[in-house]
Amino acid sequence: MAIIEVIDVKKVYNPDEIPVEALRGVNLQIEPGEFTAIVGPSGSGKSTLLNIIGGLDSPTRGKILIGGRDISEMKESQLIDFRLNNIGFVFQSYNLIPVLTAIENVAFIMELQNVSKKERNQRAMELLEEVGIAEQYNRRPSQLSGGQQQRVAVARALASRPKFILADEPTANLDSVSTSNLLDMMAEMNEKEKATFIFSTHDQRVIDKAKRIITLEDGIIVSDVVKSNLTHVSE
Amino acid sequence: MYSKLAWRNIWRNKRRTLITLASISFAVFFAAIMQSMQFGSYGRMIDNAVRFYTGFIQVHHSGYWDEKSLDKSMPERKEMIDSLRRIQSVQEVVPRLESFALASYQDKTKGTMVVGIDPEAENNLTRIKDKLIDGNFLTNEKEAVLLSEGLAEYLKIGIGDTLVMLGQGYHGASAVGKFPVEGILKFPIPDLNNQSVYMPLKTSQWFYAAEGRLTAIAFVLNNADEVEGVMQEVTAKLNLDEYEVMDWRSMMPELIQQIELDYVSGKIILYILYAIIGFGMFGTFLMMTSERSYEFGIMVAIGMRRFKMQLTILLEMILLGLSGVIVGIILSLPIIIWFHYNPILMTGDYAKAFENFGIEPIVPFSMDPSLFLNQGIVVLIMSLILGIYPVYYIQRFIVTKALRK
Ligand SMILES: Nc1ncnc2c1ncn2[C@@H]1O[C@H](COP(=O)(O)OP(=O)(O)O)[C@@H](O)[C@H]1O
Ligand SMILES: [Mg+2]
Numbered sequence: 234m235a236i237i238e239v240i241d242v243k244k245v246y247n248p249d250e251i252p253v254e255a256l257r258g259v260n261l262q263i264e265p266g267e268f269t270a271i272v273g274p275s276g277s278g279k280s281t282l283l284n285i286i287g288g289l290d291s292p293t294r295g296k297i298l299i300g301g302r303d304i305s306e307m308k309e310s311q312l313i314d315f316r317l318n319n320i321g322f323v324f325q326s327y328n329l330i331p332v333l334t335a336i337e338n339v340a341f342i343m344e345l346q347n348v349s350k351k352e353r354n355q356r357a358m359e360l361l362e363e364v365g366i367a368e369q370y371n372r373r374p375s376q377l378s379g380g381q382q383q384r385v386a387v388a389r390a391l392a393s394r395p396k397f398i399l400a401d402e403p404t405a406n407l408d409s410v411s412t413s414n415l416l417d418m419m420a421e422m423n424e425k426e427k428a429t430f431i432f433s434t435h436d437q438r439v440i441d442k443a444k445r446i447i448t449l450e451d452g453i454i455v456s457d458v459v460k461s462n463l464t465h466v467s468e
Numbered sequence: 469m470y471s472k473l474a475w476r477n478i479w480r481n482k483r484r485t486l487i488t489l490a491s492i493s494f495a496v497f498f499a500a501i502m503q504s505m506q507f508g509s510y511g512r513m514i515d516n517a518v519r520f521y522t523g524f525i526q527v528h529h530s531g532y533w534d535e536k537s538l539d540k541s542m543p544e545r546k547e548m549i550d551s552l553r554r555i556q557s558v559q560e561v562v563p564r565l566e567s568f569a570l571a572s573y574q575d576k577t578k579g580t581m582v583v584g585i586d587p588e589a590e591n592n593l594t595r596i597k598d599k600l601i602d603g604n605f606l607t608n609e610k611e612a613v614l615l616s617e618g619l620a621e622y623l624k625i626g627i628g629d630t631l632v633m634l635g636q637g638y639h640g641a642s643a644v645g646k647f648p649v650e651g652i653l654k655f656p657i658p659d660l661n662n663q664s665v666y667m668p669l670k671t672s673q674w675f676y677a678a679e680g681r682l683t684a685i686a687f688v689l690n691n692a693d694e695v696e697g698v699m700q701e702v703t704a705k706l707n708l709d710e711y712e713v714m715d716w717r718s719m720m721p722e723l724i725q726q727i728e729l730d731y732v733s734g735k736i737i738l739y740i741l742y743a744i745i746g747f748g749m750f751g752t753f754l755m756m757t758s759e760r761s762y763e764f765g766i767m768v769a770i771g772m773r774r775f776k777m778q779l780t781i782l783l784e785m786i787l788l789g790l791s792g793v794i795v796g797i798i799l800s801l802p803i804i805i806w807f808h809y810n811p812i813l814m815t816g817d818y819a820k821a822f823e824n825f826g827i828e829p830i831v832p833f834s835m836d837p838s839l840f841l842n843q844g845i846v847v848l849i850m851s852l853i854l855g856i857y858p859v860y861y862i863q864r865f866i867v868t869k870a871l872r873k
Binding site for chain 1: 469473476477480762763766767768769770771772773774776867868871
């Protein structure tokens with residue numbers, strides 16, 4: 234069963250002034266274990282779509298079902314708890330809480346989940362090892378490079394054991410080496426941890442690593458390709 | 469978690485935090501010292517005026533306090549005095565007969581205030597024995613007088629010399645007498661020091677032809693808390709058509725007024741000071757909020773409830789405020805302690821005000837803990853009020869907007 238179902242979602246910004254139709258009827262299903270890129274030019278609606286899937290914004294029309302539950306029906310506080318326990322987030326940059334160290338940032342989200350101190354510290358350290366920055370565990374974000382910060386962000390997203398991770402242009406501020414390292418690491422997590430990733434990008438090298446590529450243009454899905462067998466899901 | 473986050477957030481901008489802390493500390497420092505001085509001086513005024521002058525409570529013939537005339541004196545009734553003395557927490561009942569007279573020695577004459585006292589009882593109330601600088605204290609048996617130092621100097625009279633007194637007695641009788649000087653008293657207050665004559669109660673009753681009469685009965689109590697209860701009991705025992713029962717507040721309305729005025733003007737200064745500091749704190753809180761809007765967005769996005777963030781930021785403000793309070797108190801303590809044990813000697817107008825109420829113009833600073841508690845509470849309340857803005861901000865901000873910057 235799909236973990237994400239986007240059903241006929243429309244999003245209009247500023248409906249009262251100059252309306253902007255950011256999404257114009259999007260239908261989409263994501264299965265567990267996917268490693269999917271949302272691609273498209275700037276302004277095509279990638280961020281809007283990810284925000285709506287992540288429950289950060291609500292659709293003007295249509296429905297989002299996550300694990301069969303309609304999140305557009307939820308109250309804000311319910312939605313916050315739902316995000317905490319079901320969705321991991323990686324943003325473009327400055328993901329981390331600046332006053333917390335790498336390991337504290339990862340442990341923080343588990344603290345919000347009331348995981349015991351011992352368990353969260355242990356898991357945080359394991360995750361930092363997996364994303365390859367165990368050595369820098371005690372550094373603050375300002376003492377980490379952009380690539381390292383994004384790794385910590387991925388570790389944090391994984392820490393809460395979410396159903397899937399949304400990453401809106403996670404490599405936009407990284408150089409090419411860091412970009413490919415981060416993507417390799419995410420792919421590894423996808424394999425090893427069976428973590429589901431949905432990330433947006435317009436970087437060709439990132440697109441190349443995705444297993445499924447959904448292309449948006451002007452708020453509409455114009456193509457949806459699953460790479461392993463190269464079948465078109467829709468046009 | 470919250471306290472760790474809060475503490476570290478405070479130190480994100482060290483310079484700004486230090487400036488804010490310094491301003492809060494300064495306000496607290498200033499406020500604590502000022503209030504310590506104020507309360508110290510009130511305590512001094514009340515202590516002096518009450519404990520060593522009027523007593524906490526007095527009984528007079530009704531109307532005496534307004535006229536201060538011998539014609540409004542009352543009979544000295546032993547049963548009444550005994551029954552008053554038996555009231556719980558009354559330590560001593562002190563009878564007095566007070567009036568005016570002219571005092572002469574050789575070619576000098578001066579108007580004086582004559583107080584007839586029961587020497588031992590009076591000493592329990594006013595510690596008058598401590599004021600004796602020469603000669604002997606009075607006894608009930610000896611018809612003699614004590615003069616205040618200033619008066620003795622003016623009259624150029626010494627111990628063993630005979631003072632001639634002339635006045636008006638009870639119901640217009642003439643009062644004439646000659647009394648040997650037994651001792652000299654030194655009062656720190658010029659009014660008292662320049663015109664006081666003390667004599668045994670019996671002697672004054674004879675002098676004023678007011679046999680068996682008193683103008684006042686004063687009460688010695690342990691402390692001010694007992695005033696109300698004793699007042700009630702005294703009132704219950706007396707016929708109020710004949711007697712008036714007054715507590716120190718009603719006997720010295722000017723003193724109370726003076727204290728209240730001073731207190732209010734001090735309060736106003738403090739309010740202004742705190743308002744200025746409040747603006748500074750608000751600026752800091754405003755920046756602490758606005759510069760973190762992106763971070764707030766991230767935190768709500770990943771699943772932190774808004775109230776937890778509100779809690780964190782309130783904690784930051786309280787921590788900042790209370791740190792300022794603690795630093796301010798620590799800085800003010802040495803000064804307050806010093807002036808508690810080494811009271812300031814007042815000069816100028818302020819000293820005059822003291823002397824007008826018959827009080828020695830020195831101010832020992834108060835070390836009442838409530839003084840410091842007050843500053844803590846004020847800053848705490850200010851932090852919470854100013855914290856309304858960040859709390860409101862966190863409640864209302866829109867996650868996607870916060871993340872888009
Ligand atoms: N909060 C907003 N208010 C108004 N218009 C917006 C808002 N967010 C995005 N848009 C507009 O919606 C369209 C899609 O934006 P976005 O989802 O950010 O695209 P992408 O992430 O693909 O660049 C753009 O035209 C953008 O200007
Ligand atoms: Mg975008």
